[in-house]
Each structure stands twice: as structure tokens, then as C-alpha cells.
Amino acid sequence: MSKVPNIVTPPPGPKSKALVEKRNDLIPPGVYLVQPVTIAESKGSVMTDVDGNSYIDFTSGIGVTSLGHTVDEIVDTITTQAGKLIHSCIHVVNYEPYLDLAKKLTEVTPGGFKKRAMMLNSGSEAVENAVKIVRQSTGRPNVISFENSFHGRSYMALSLTGKWDPYRVGFGPFVPGVYFTPFPYSYRCPWGTDDAEECGEAALHHIEKNVLKTQVDPSTVGAVITEPIQGEGGFIDPPDNFFPGLKELCEEHGIQLIIDEIQTGYARTGKMWGIEHYSVEPDLMTIAKAIAAGLPLSAVVARDDLMKDIYPGSLGGTYGGNPIACATALKVLEIIERENIVDKAAELGKKLRKRLDEFYDRYEVVGEVRGKGPMLAMELVKDRKTKEPHKDATSAVMKGCLESGLLTLKAGLYGNVIRLHPPLTIDDELLDKGLAIMEETLKKV
Ligand SMILES: Cc1ncc(COP(=O)(O)O)c(C=O)c1O
Known part of the structure; x- marks a missing residue:
């Protein structure tokens, strides 16, 4: 596999930006956009944008491409x-x-x-x-x-x-x-x-x-x-x-x-x-x-x-x-x-849970880790006692992840939940890399 993630120009790159501007002119803003990049192709757990940046995908198009992208x-x-x-x-x-x-x-x-x-x-x-x-x-x-x-x-x-x-x-x-x-x-x-x-x-x-x-x-x-x-x-x-x-x-x-x-x-x-x-x-x-x-x-x-x-x-x-x-x-x-995808998903869930629990132990901003199997999320808060939602930290983590080559999603009543939706077939190497990127960004907020 060629190097993944591979950020050749800081995202969103010039081509992505121009196409997002085109979108903003043509499409009503009600059709919202989470990640300001324009994707050209995708395979497995990797998405590549029009500027040649490739990202690890923790979104699966909101839980759709669970078997990976463009499976042969x-x-x-x-x-x-x-x-x-x-x-x-x-x-x-x-x-x-x-x-x-x-x-x-x-x-x-x-x-x-x-x-x-x-x-x-x-x-x-x-x-x-x-x-x-x-x-x-x-x-x-x-x-x-x-x-x-x-x-x-x-x-x-x-x-x-x-x-x-x-x-x-x-x-x-x-x-x-x-x-x-x-x-x-x-x-x-x-x-x-x-x-x-x-x-x-x-x-x-x-x-x-x-x-x-x-x-x-x-x-x-x-x-x-x-x-x-x-x-x-x-x-x-x-x-x-x-x-x-x-x-x-x-x-x-x-x-x-x-x-x-x-x-x-x-x-x-x-x-x-x-x-x-x-x-x-x-x-x-x-x-x-x-x-x-x-x-x-x-x-x-x-x-x-x-x-x-x-x-x-x-x-x-x-x-x-x-x-x-x-x-x-x-x-x-x-x-x-x-392919025993259900068992594999349960295993993936265990690996993810272990890492997210570590994030909880290490970073005060993580108020709760929850979910079942690999359907896991972290709720980010300003203070663990008051549980005040930390929307800005959530946006900062997502932006940081994007810049390092990881696509993520958020959710929640207060927009302060990072949810993980990787393809269920993601391999350990990409999973570990994606989680390492997430940890680096969490460290900074
Ligand atoms: C639980 C649930 N129900 C319904 C929908 C709506 O599905 P669609 O966007 O395909 O209309 C969604 C989409 O996110 C969903 O998560």
C-alpha cells in the first residue's frame, strides 16, 4: 500500500477549496458539509481527494460503506x-x-x-x-x-x-x-x-x-x-x-x-x-x-x-x-x-474501546466514552463535573484530524460528540494510525 495517510498539501487543498466554493454557489447550504474536502476516489478504508491527499476514513459515509469502499x-x-x-x-x-x-x-x-x-x-x-x-x-x-x-x-x-x-x-x-x-x-x-x-x-x-x-x-x-x-x-x-x-x-x-x-x-x-x-x-x-x-x-x-x-x-x-x-x-x-464480519466487528469494537478508554484516562476533555461494539463515541466536555459541552474542542479535534489525514464525524444534541464510524474491515495498521492521529489532536485541545 502506498503511504496512508498522505497529506501532500494542507487540506483543504486548492482544488478542494475551489470545488467547495462551487458547491456553496450551486447547492443550498441546508445540504451540509462536514469535511471541507472534495473526494475523487476511495478504496477500502482510504479516501483520496482531488489535491492528491489521502485520508484514513473513520466515517464510512455515515456508516454506509461498512465493508470498505469500492470492494471488488x-x-x-x-x-x-x-x-x-x-x-x-x-x-x-x-x-x-x-x-x-x-x-x-x-x-x-x-x-x-x-x-x-x-x-x-x-x-x-x-x-x-x-x-x-x-x-x-x-x-x-x-x-x-x-x-x-x-x-x-x-x-x-x-x-x-x-x-x-x-x-x-x-x-x-x-x-x-x-x-x-x-x-x-x-x-x-x-x-x-x-x-x-x-x-x-x-x-x-x-x-x-x-x-x-x-x-x-x-x-x-x-x-x-x-x-x-x-x-x-x-x-x-x-x-x-x-x-x-x-x-x-x-x-x-x-x-x-x-x-x-x-x-x-x-x-x-x-x-x-x-x-x-x-x-x-x-x-x-x-x-x-x-x-x-x-x-x-x-x-x-x-x-x-x-x-x-x-x-x-x-x-x-x-x-x-x-x-x-x-x-x-x-x-x-x-x-x-x-467473512464473519459480525465477529470481526466485535473484535474491532474491543480494540477501539481499549484506546478510547485510554483517551478517557489521559485527557480531561473526554467526558464519556460510550457505545456498543465498534459503534463508539467520545463526548467532549469543558469540565467533567459540570459536563458543560465542549463544542469548540470537538471542532478542533476534527480539524486537527483532517489536517493529519483522518476523516471523522461528530454528533450529539450539543454537537460535542466525536463518533467513530470506520469501515468494519479496516486493518490494524490504519486503525492504529487513525487512533494515534486522534490522540495527538486530543492532546492539543
Ligand atoms: C437512525 C436513522 N434513521 C433514519 C435515517 C435517515 O436515513 P436517510 O438519510 O437514508 O433518509 C438515519 C440517517 O442518518 C438514521 O441514522
Whole structure:
């Protein structure tokens, strides 16, 4: 491998800068940009920009290219399928990659019961459709969602997203029938406790004694939707008692549990699905991001009885379940199984956790290290006692990393969380180099 990272001109270099200026002139700033560089190509865990700088990638396009960039086998699958069938709308004629993927997804998702699956293009669309399926099949219109959640940018998905700035600014009114409740973010527990399990208990208590008593009639609530680990919210993994309690509460009131695995799925947390850490079976699941190695594809997988009587013609779309994307998604699942990617991700998680725990021990600015498997993040604070968020330090770390050849992402309610999203296939050498760069920048803030 040629030298990586390789910074030949301080990023952003002149070509990158000119193209970012072009972007700023052509594209609305609402389509935000985290890293001010223009990428020309990528391979494995390395991205190379138009100035010839190459970076270690700790972003995977926000958890999408989990198997690495432009994997040869994936490229072959795409070109082979493109030579056979690029498109036919699934409403016009039937085709096999869609069916094969539907079958496979019903097999690899939690729950031994009969399921069905449908394909769409984006995570947001999967969320939209999960809610449509619940509303039509149960006749219950209302949905409970969590504060600090992210479910997407289309109107239903945005209406379920529990963070105002930047996602919802100026976009109201939103879809009615959504009720928010706090997530057990135990580092900053809304109920003031430092005990994670107590925070989980309080979150459940709040739904039962507040939301379902004072805000909405439980018999009208179709679903609770939640990420197993909040992604954009800052990689917040709830305490172990939370999901079993939530499932019990849902069952008691006949409410469906929609688990949004869009960011947590496909081994990102060291298990195939994030919810597997909590031994709970969802009624519906939304899946996207890593599903097709970067091609636009998403899915809803749900219990058969919720899907089987959906009114004919009421679901779908022109592009959902594109044959190339479905063939690629099948290849992704094949690689995950064949290469034991779930076990490898768990191992990667251990290595990352060890280093991030060292950062916690060494640098006061690291207030908390959290997450599951390799889905790990550091929350940066000005003071460990007051937990005052340190947004400037977060920006400085990201800038420092970029300048040294490491691409990173942030997250969190206060924009002070560095989240790690490396390809799950990253090799030890690049991983160590990337973490060493991160440590050097942490030292300086
Ligand atoms: C948990 C979760 N749900 C939904 C979405 C929306 O997916 P998309 O951006 O593909 O619409 C995202 C995207 O980050 C996500 O992380």
C-alpha cells in the first residue's frame, strides 16, 4: 500500500477549496458539509481527494460503506447486474433480486415468526412506510418517538425526529399524531440521576405515567419508534433494563415496537442488529445505510400479520428495490456471513474501546466514552463535573484530524460528540494510525 495517510498539501487543498466554493454557489447550504474536502476516489478504508491527499476514513459515509469502499466483489456484482436488468419498477413486473432479498432479510432479522419485507430507497422512506403499515394495519394513528432521536428528513420521518436544530428549523407544521418522550441518555439523565438503570426505569415510568396518561390515549397509539442506540443523537446506548421494559409496556397496550436499525444494523454494533444487545424482538424494523454498500436502498421488515393485508397499491414507489441495489444487498449479506464480519466487528469494537478508554484516562476533555461494539463515541466536555459541552474542542479535534489525514464525524444534541464510524474491515495498521492521529489532536485541545 502506498503511504496512508498522505497529506501532500494542507487540506483543504486548492482544488478542494475551489470545488467547495462551487458547491456553496450551486447547492443550498441546508445540504451540509462536514469535511471541507472534495473526494475523487476511495478504496477500502482510504479516501483520496482531488489535491492528491489521502485520508484514513473513520466515517464510512455515515456508516454506509461498512465493508470498505469500492470492494471488488461489490463492483463486480453491480456491473454484472447492470448488464442484466438495471431497472424495472417492482409494480410493473416481478424480478428475482427483490424477492431473494426480501426472503433473506426476513431470515436474518430478529424474531422466529413469519415476516414480510418491502424495499425503498432511503432510510427516511423506510421510516415513512413503517408508520404507514402500522397506521393502516392497526387503525391506530399515533406514534411515540424519543427526544434526541433522528429518523430522517422527509415529513413523517422529520416529524418523528426529536431534535429541533438543525433538522426542523422553519419546516413546520409537522405531521400530527407524534408524541415525544425522553430517551434514557444516562450521562445527562433528564431525571438527574447518575445511575444508568435508574435513568432507564425513569424513562419507562415517564411513558407509562405521563405520556400514556396525560398526552395520548394508549388505545390510539399504533407504535413506539426508536433507534436501539441513538446515532445522530450521539451514540447513546440505553441501559440494559430499558428495552425489555419498553417491549413489555408496548405489549401491555397493544403497541407495535418499530426499531430503527438504519445506523445500527449490519454489524455496526458488534452484533448484526443493535437491538440484539437487549434481547428484544421488534415488530417492525427499518434498515438502510450499510444494506447495499452505498447504493440507495432501504427496507422495512415486519411481522406478517402487520403486512399481509395492506391495501393493494397503497405502498411502494418507482425506484424502491432497484435490481442492482437488491443484487448488491444480497452480496453484502453473503460477504458478512462468509467473512464473519459480525465477529470481526466485535473484535474491532474491543480494540477501539481499549484506546478510547485510554483517551478517557489521559485527557480531561473526554467526558464519556460510550457505545456498543465498534459503534463508539467520545463526548467532549469543558469540565467533567459540570459536563458543560465542549463544542469548540470537538471542532478542533476534527480539524486537527483532517489536517493529519483522518476523516471523522461528530454528533450529539450539543454537537460535542466525536463518533467513530470506520469501515468494519479496516486493518490494524490504519486503525492504529487513525487512533494515534486522534490522540495527538486530543492532546492539543
Ligand atoms: C437512525 C436513522 N434513521 C433514519 C435515517 C435517515 O436515513 P436517510 O438519510 O437514508 O433518509 C438515519 C440517517 O442518518 C438514521 O441514522
